Amino acid sequence: MANKLVGTNYSTPDLIAKVTGKARFAEDWRVDGMLFCKILSSPMPHARVTRLDTSAALAMPGVKAILTADDMPGPAAGASLGENVRASAQTERGLTNEPLYEGEPILAVAAVDEFTATEAIEKIVIEFEPLPFVVDPLESLRPSGPNARTQGNVWQRPAPAPAAAAGRGPANPAAAPPPGPQIVVWKWTEDDFDKAEPGQMPLGKFTDTFQFGDVEAGLKKADLVLDETFMTQSSSHQPLETRTAMAYWQNGKLYLHGSTQSTVQTVNSVARWVGIPPSQVVIISEFTGGGFGSKIPGSIFMAIPALLSKKANAPVMMRITREEEHFIGRARPGILARVKAGFRKDGRITAIDMYAICDNGPYDAVGDANTAGVTISLAFQPETMRHSVLTVLTNTPPKGAQRAPGGAQGIGIMEPIITKAAKQLGLDQVDVRKINAAAGKAPFGAPAANGRQAYVTSAFVKEALDKGRELFKWDEKKAMYSGKRQGTKARGIGVAVSNFSAGSIGFDGLFIIKPDGRITFQSGIGNAGMYAVFDVHRVAAEMLDVPWEQCDVVFGNTAKHLPWTCASGGSQTVHAMTRAAHAAAKDAITKLQEIAAKSLGGAPGSYKIAGGRVSGAGGSLTLAQAAKKAIELGGKYDGHELPADINNFTKASATALAGQGLMAVAKDAYPRDGQSRSTVVGFALVEVDTETGHVTVVDYTAIGDVGTVLNPRGLKGQIFGGSMMGMGHALTQRWAYDQQYGKALARRFHHNRPITILDIPQVYEADAVDIADPETPTGVRGVGEPPVGAGYAAVMNAIADAVGHDIFRRSPVTADIILTSLENGGHWVHDSIRAHV
């Protein structure tokens, strides 16, 4: 093929706009008569509004409207809130009269400028009745502990609890979704708490458990059993672009300029949040400044400018400040876990008995605790496993999917235990990962009703470990650094294996070959920095042997007739949408062949598409000629007749585009045996300064088992960015709360500091095993999420190698933790079970 595009680097077509400042993000749009809005948010972690008088504010010149919870539609139960999270009847509504966390929006004021809106907020008379609150899940489980909500403190699935799904869509899409969870009062006994040793997580009753194999027997036959407590922190997403949005109405339609990871999938969410039919929603989101799971289908707060705009009868811009973003911008839930794990002499894991408490925040149940177990079950293939979870409500900002939700925490909890076991058994760390590595159609997660587990489409983790071992020079570094000190500097190396979901199926591809010979791809993917919005279409361009320069991509505006597209979350996009692009390209090839046969004679199958022509026995046509012919022929060729199986959303778009050229439109109906999951293995060399506690990541190497490589530079960037997010969890990022008053102490970047350009490893290598996934025609799987757990755990494992395994029991492993533990003879002294300290 002359135009080899898959697996080659290129510059995305939006880069010039980005680098010249012309790219417009949500806050960069202006409309005549645009008002600004400001939010009044709760100063308390849990309260009820007892008095509200807005008259003085409304009387101010320049104040146009005030929106309160009474103006919001009822809870949009059933709406997607991102990976693993569904809205319930207790979901948030954007504004509230009973704030459940400090910073929760109560009302919004629209005025001619922000200054006036801010002044108006000062004139609002509001009084609160404080209600009981809790910021630490464990405190809420105590017999007399406070409940975060009046209904209770724990999410419980109605009995009988079905085995929790593996996280992604059910194997049988026709199966009814499991009943939604409900809030209940759930307490442990004093005895439960008393039985735990200091620093050990107590064990009471849990709401959900999945199990495969005989865990007791597995522990019994083990040569080594470890019983470890570990706490992962809650940490905000902090996309650099806050969830600013601007809205106006035209002819009864809502035009919303917002920040979202998923252009097409945001239509339904916004429709539910605003309370209007999806057909009346237009989403404009050409550029999104990061999301990391917090903007998968946009944000519920998009409803505020939308409804204020309607009320004020003018466009409304809602700028969200950094501090507001801290509260409303979602976060990864911290998990407190206790794991009993059994190991054979050779390092093989015979049993994992895991208990996890998830710090859920006040709203819908996040699936992180369950997903943590599912991810561990695949990463380390234990012979037997029992996973018990409890999702506890707290009066902290709402949690949501954050890049490898639950997966990163699971790897962060389990990896240090494996490192400790390998050390005690005198085994090489990479060897232990290999003996437990997933291979082929590896099983994972909870068994279904028939007792069988789900399995992956393919896994080549051993190959990834071998490649990484070589690239990182593991054995050389082990001999040189492992556990050796030079003066005050201790160096150590660590390896970690991390996986996450990496692909969904069943979406639509849509493009047009225009009469000038150019191809216009319709892309419903969000443009939040992953390049997938462009990358996936290169599969189709390559199949048609068309130079990329001859292609245009339409994106970022649902009024521009986009096809039904997956949400960009769960690393599903490049898998799902290359399949859809492949299906559409096949449709185009068939149509080109038929048009050639009709025009030039012969059998359609005798025509080949190459070099910009469709050629065969009867001669050849250029793509431009074929496109003109398609318009003449009409029917299915130019989109006047459409396949029956495509989504109605695609049908509407295709109908609007019909007659412009040769239309390629198809649903991804390719079979898939197994669940698509990708793995990234990380290798880290760190240097710990034993006098200051400072950790420097010296070298980092990561290898992906992610199927065929679509965009090498993009892949390397995703692996790096994800790994750095994980390193932030290992080293710097955390929430802190005043436990007495429930007030957030970490509210901005410098309180909850992400990795900066000065923290990055001095040497970074990344590669992929580059083995095609056999269950998808393009061989491509997603990569965005698995690197987080790899970076997180590889760095923690390297710290353990440098200064000892007993140094830390929670993340981030701060200088303070390292120093106080070292002063205490290398034994941890910090609080290991209290959240947000």
Added chain:
Amino acid sequence: MEDMKSSDETTPSVTRRNFIKGVIAAGAVASSSAYLFRAAILQGQPGAAGAVERLITLSVNGQDRRIDVMPQDTLAWTLRYKLGLTGSKLGCDRAECGACTVLIDNVPHYSCSVLAQTLRGKKIVTIEGLADAASGTLHPVQQGVVDEQGFQCAFCMPGFVMATVGYLKTNPNPTRQELAHGISGNLCRCQDYDKILTALMRGAEYARRG
């Protein structure tokens, strides 16, 4: 100072009458008060700190721009909302992230933390002013970013590019480590720092070649 005092007096309760009285009492410069007076009537609303509003001239991207700025207007706000230059981004509005970085007399500054009133006579260059206005030819640093596919979401990109252009004026031939230090006042939350440094180093190389 007269202006500031008057501002304090008029802030608590601003009605149009009070506003106009405030302007008169302040004895503001005739031309700008006339401008303000007219603007207030046209917009049907007073600026809250009205009396110190001033029509000033800023040099932005080689052009003199006459604008009405409030005393509290930052450069970032002025660029984005008064001059239509939305390339400089507001990521934190408080000197943490660097997305709003611009050059003021060739030195990188967080435009969110500089008041527009203080910039009379200074030369401001934003991301929109880097490429050659006539030919559209990109600045070498911009070209490096394009060639190396630097950055992911790119919300931080304008700030990083401006910080780099400014840094290279002091050190045209930096090591990767030196450049990292030079632009460490900028945050990328995609944390694509490896590719960012590769792209900006490429840009520095282009700049040296001229």
